[in-house]
Amino acid sequence: MKCLIVYESYHHGNTKQIAGAMAEELHADMVKATDAEYASLAGYDLIGFGSGIYAGRHHVSLLNFVRRMPHLDGTPAFIFSTAAFPEFKAVWHRSLARKLRRKGLVMCGDFSCKGLSTDGLCGVIGGVNKGRPDAGDLARAKRFAATLVASVPKPQRAPAGESPAQAH
Ligand SMILES: Cc1cc2nc3c(=O)[nH]c(=O)nc-3n(C[C@H](O)[C@H](O)[C@H](O)COP(=O)(O)O)c2cc1C
Incomplete structure (x- = not known):
C-alpha cells in the first residue's frame, strides 16, 4: 500500500514528530504542504493530512493545499x-474533514495529541504541554496508523506485464 503524509508544523515541530512516527509505521512518503505536488497524489492508496491547530483550524497552507x-x-x-x-x-x-469529503476522499479516521504551545497566554504561563508529544504519544500515533493499514481496502494492482484491465 502506497501512503503519503502531507503536513505542516511550524510552531515547535510537534506535528512533524507525529507525522514521522506514522510515516515509519506506514512506510509512507512525507511532504510539507507547501512542497506537495498535485500530480503525484493519484498514485497513493492512502493520504494523511496533518498540522498543528492554529486559531481553531489546521494550518492555512494545508487548508489551501486541499x-x-x-x-x-x-x-x-x-x-x-x-x-x-x-x-x-x-x-x-x-x-x-469537510474539505476532504468535498474532494471525494473517504475519511478512515483521525488522531490528535498534545503538543507544546507557547503561543499567547500559554506562553505567559511558561507554556503548556511541556515535553509533548512524548514517547507515549508517538507510540499511540503508530498504533493509530496500524489500525488504518488494517481497515483500508488493499489496492488491486496488476501483476507485472499485465494491463490493469486484465487484473482480477
Ligand atoms: C498562533 C497559534 C494558535 C494556536 N491556536 C490553538 C488553538 O486554537 N487550539 C489549540 O488547541 N491549540 C492551539 N495552538 C497550539 C498548537 O496547536 C500546538 O502548539 C501544536 O502542537 C503546534 O504544532 P507544530 O509545532 O507542529 O506547529 C496554537 C498555537 C499557535 C502558535
Missing part, C-alpha cells in the same frame, strides 16, 4: 493534529 487539490474520488484519507487542547479535536478537525 482547497486547490483535484478530486480524488474514493481515495482513503485520514486527519491528524497536535494541539494545546486535543480534547476538542472534533471541532478542530471539522473544517479539513
Whole structure:
C-alpha cells in the first residue's frame, strides 16, 4: 500500500514528530504542504493530512493545499493534529474533514495529541504541554496508523506485464 503524509508544523515541530512516527509505521512518503505536488497524489492508496491547530483550524497552507487539490474520488484519507487542547479535536478537525469529503476522499479516521504551545497566554504561563508529544504519544500515533493499514481496502494492482484491465 502506497501512503503519503502531507503536513505542516511550524510552531515547535510537534506535528512533524507525529507525522514521522506514522510515516515509519506506514512506510509512507512525507511532504510539507507547501512542497506537495498535485500530480503525484493519484498514485497513493492512502493520504494523511496533518498540522498543528492554529486559531481553531489546521494550518492555512494545508487548508489551501486541499482547497486547490483535484478530486480524488474514493481515495482513503485520514486527519491528524497536535494541539494545546486535543480534547476538542472534533471541532478542530471539522473544517479539513469537510474539505476532504468535498474532494471525494473517504475519511478512515483521525488522531490528535498534545503538543507544546507557547503561543499567547500559554506562553505567559511558561507554556503548556511541556515535553509533548512524548514517547507515549508517538507510540499511540503508530498504533493509530496500524489500525488504518488494517481497515483500508488493499489496492488491486496488476501483476507485472499485465494491463490493469486484465487484473482480477
Ligand atoms: C498562533 C497559534 C494558535 C494556536 N491556536 C490553538 C488553538 O486554537 N487550539 C489549540 O488547541 N491549540 C492551539 N495552538 C497550539 C498548537 O496547536 C500546538 O502548539 C501544536 O502542537 C503546534 O504544532 P507544530 O509545532 O507542529 O506547529 C496554537 C498555537 C499557535 C502558535
